Amino acid sequence: MGYLFGYMKPYGKMAIFAPLFMLLEVAMDVTQPKMMALIINQGVEPMDFAKILQYGVWMMVILLIGLAAGVLCNAFASVVSQNVGADLRQDLFSRVQTFTFRELDRFSTGTLITRMTNDVTQVQNFVQSAQQMMVRAPGLALGGLIMALTLNLSLGWIVGLAMITLSVFLFFLLRFSYPLFSQVQARLDDVNVVVQENLAGMRAIKAFVRRTFEMMRFGQVNERYTNIAIKAARVMALNMPVLTLIMNSSILIVLWFGGHEVWQHTMPIGNFVAYLNYVTQILSSLLMFSVIATNIAQAKVSADRISAVLQTAGSENVVADEATDATLFGAIEADHLSFSYGDDTNHELVLRDLSFRIEPGEQVAIIGSTGSGKSSFLQLLPRLYEATRGELRVDGKAISSIPLSLLRTKIGIVLQETILFRGSIRDNIAFGSPDATVDDVMRAAKIAQAHDFITRLPDGYATRIGQRGVTLSGGQKQRLAIARALLVNPSILLFDGSTSALDFKTEKLLLQALREEKQAVTTIMVAERIASIRDKEKILVLDDGQLVGAGKHEHLVATCSVYRDIYATQMGISIEDIEKQVV
Numbered sequence: 027m028g029y030l031f032g033y034m035k036p037y038g039k040m041a042i043f044a045p046l047f048m049l050l051e052v053a054m055d056v057t058q059p060k061m062m063a064l065i066i067n068q069g070v071e072p073m074d075f076a077k078i079l080q081y082g083v084w085m086m087v088i089l090l091i092g093l094a095a096g097v098l099c100n101a102f103a104s105v106v107s108q109n110v111g112a113d114l115r116q117d118l119f120s121r122v123q124t125f126t127f128r129e130l131d132r133f134s135t136g137t138l139i140t141r142m143t144n145d146v147t148q149v150q151n152f153v154q155s156a157q158q159m160m161v162r163a164p165g166l167a168l169g170g171l172i173m174a175l176t177l178n179l180s181l182g183w184i185v186g187l188a189m190i191t192l193s194v195f196l197f198f199l200l201r202f203s204y205p206l207f208s209q210v211q212a213r214l215d216d217v218n219v220v221v222q223e224n225l226a227g228m229r230a231i232k233a234f235v236r237r238t239f240e241m242m243r244f245g246q247v248n249e250r251y252t253n254i255a256i257k258a259a260r261v262m263a264l265n266m267p268v269l270t271l272i273m274n275s276s277i278l279i280v281l282w283f284g285g286h287e288v289w290q291h292t293m294p295i296g297n298f299v300a301y302l303n304y305v306t307q308i309l310s311s312l313l314m315f316s317v318i319a320t321n322i323a324q325a326k327v328s329a330d331r332i333s334a335v336l337q338t339a340g341s342e343n344v345v346a347d348e349a350t351d352a353t354l355f356g357a358i359e360a361d362h363l364s365f366s367y368g369d370d371t372n373h374e375l376v377l378r379d380l381s382f383r384i385e386p387g388e389q390v391a392i393i394g395s396t397g398s399g400k401s402s403f404l405q406l407l408p409r410l411y412e413a414t415r416g417e418l419r420v421d422g423k424a425i426s427s428i429p430l431s432l433l434r435t436k437i438g439i440v441l442q443e444t445i446l447f448r449g450s451i452r453d454n455i456a457f458g459s460p461d462a463t464v465d466d467v468m469r470a471a472k473i474a475q476a477h478d479f480i481t482r483l484p485d486g487y488a489t490r491i492g493q494r495g496v497t498l499s500g501g502q503k504q505r506l507a508i509a510r511a512l513l514v515n516p517s518i519l520l521f522d523g524s525t526s527a528l529d530f531k532t533e534k535l536l537l538q539a540l541r542e543e544k545q546a547v548t549t550i551m552v553a554e555r556i557a558s559i560r561d562k563e564k565i566l567v568l569d570d571g572q573l574v575g576a577g578k579h580e581h582l583v584a585t586c587s588v589y590r591d592i593y594a595t596q597m598g599i600s601i602e603d604i605e606k607q608v609v
């Protein structure tokens with residue numbers, strides 16, 4: 027939590043002014059009962075109207091100074107806390123940008139959102155109150171105590187007793203509630219994750235009639251959160267009544283013993299009234315301590331969650347302008363390549379000992395059952411993940427020795443999941459190459475078979491998509507993603523199931539256009555349908571992370587049982603029939 031001081035440093039001057047003004051306000055606050063005592067003792071009792079007026083004016087001045095100090099303190103504290111919040115958000119955001127895919131896997135989107143919003147707000151409130159309440163509470167307690175004792179020493183034991191009772195009570199209260207707060211925060215995180223997932227996947231949920239299940243899932247996390255929040259609230263509910271009890275009892279005791287002193291004329295009535303005021307002031311400042319402690323507990327949890335993100339290495343550093351005019355030819359070579367998503371070596375391997383070669387300009391298809399590792403392999407090439415064992419080479423060089431910016435700009439990847447951003451169609455296609463001309467964008471869109479449907483949209487390439495924009499079909503989105511990858515003019519193109527949402531005709535046109543326009547580009551295409559790849563020069567068959575076949579369609583039908591199975595299933599014929607055909 028200490029790192030927050032570092033964040034306050036740039037606003038150091040203001041961070042000092044705020045507590046100073048707060049001290050001034052406290053000084054004014056504890057002077058007031060004293061003034062009241064003076065008015066009563068020297069003005070009201072002897073019926074001296076001039077004195078009442080004189081002290082009354084003084085009291086007004088004190089009130090106004092206190093008011094001004096309070097406003098200034100708040101203003102300074104707000105500037106500091108808002109800035110700290112903004113800086114934290116900015117740092118979190120920049121840090122997440124440098125995360126590798128592996129690091130991104132560690133944090134769910136939901137928790138990152140909570141950390142960037144709710145947790146930052148929590149910390150921001152803490153920074154604000156650190157400059158206000160955390161100065162005010164001890165100031166008021168101490169100032170009130172000193173003033174009370176100067177008024178009357180013999181009643182001091184009542185104040186002492188009340189303070190001790192209250193402190194003991196608060197101590198136990200906080201010991202109970204402190205751990206609860208961190209649980210509340212963790213459960214809130216769960217709720218956010220489910221909400222985030224559901225909002226993002228609402229369509230899938232409806233399509234798969236998973237509504238009841240998801241409602242149940244949300245119901246569960248929501249209930250767990252509510253239960254723990256109620257538990258924490260229940261503990262805190264003791265706070266107010268017990269405090270009121272202690273406060274009122276102390277006032278009763280002061281009334282009893284103070285009353286006696288007034289009768290015996292050992293204490294002026296004004297002092298008696300002021301004393302009651304001080305007791306209230308002191309005890310309410312102790313209450314403030316409990317609020318502060320709650321505040322610290324919550325802020326600590328949030329501060330830790332923020333620092334967990336900030337402490338993550340974020341090892342990825344792609345400097346956009348480090349790109350040279352170097353290029354890649356597109357020869358790809360896997361050499362005993364193995365990969366696992368886990369960090370440790372005994373984690374299950376998703377790719378196992380892959381070895382193969384792809385020549386520059388070759389068009390290769392990868393096929394294999396779901397979960398066989400196709401996407402994982404493609405993501406290794408632009409180093410979205412790092413290989414665990416073995417080596418992956420491009421143009422004969424280990425990819426780890428190729429500058430990341432070169433690798434990423436020369437490898438165009440269309441991810442399995444199409445991600446579009448809010449903005450115009452043009453902006454989305456030009457996402458990886460903002461300087462592209464309109465002609466370039468159109469050429470890419472034409473190859474991707476997107477041009478026709480784009481020109482039919484109300485505003486053509488300027489049509490806005492995303493929030494409040496038009497909604498595109500899955501196939502249309504895929505084609506935009508393909509155009510985006512084509513536009514960066516890559517030497518290697520990777521398609522991850524990117525034609526799965528296209529109809530046969532469009533897919534055929536796309537593949538044909540690719541072959542004509544991008545002859546020199548090495549293309550690896552993950553395909554679901556054998557029909558769309560059977561004329562490829564090379565087909566790689568993956569099964570459970572292993573390469574079980576490589577070659578042309580006819581060769582694979584004859585030699586690779588996994589391929590034959592897929593083929594038979596897709597063609598709706600039996601294996602025996604295929605075997606007969608082959609023979």
Ligand SMILES: Nc1ncnc2c1ncn2[C@@H]1O[C@H](COP(=O)(O)OP(=O)(O)OP(=O)(O)O)[C@@H](O)[C@H]1O
Nearest residue numbers: 131367376394395396397398399400401402403442
């Ligand atoms: N981010 C990840 N973290 C951990 N494991 C993962 C991750 N992504 C995929 N896996 C696992 O790796 C294995 C291979 O997944 P991959 O996505 O490469 O399969 P795929 O062949 O692309 O499947 P599909 O045809 O369904 O797209 C699967 O067992 C999957 O559960």
Ligand SMILES: [Mg+2]
Nearest residue numbers: 400401402442
């Ligand atoms: Mg996949």
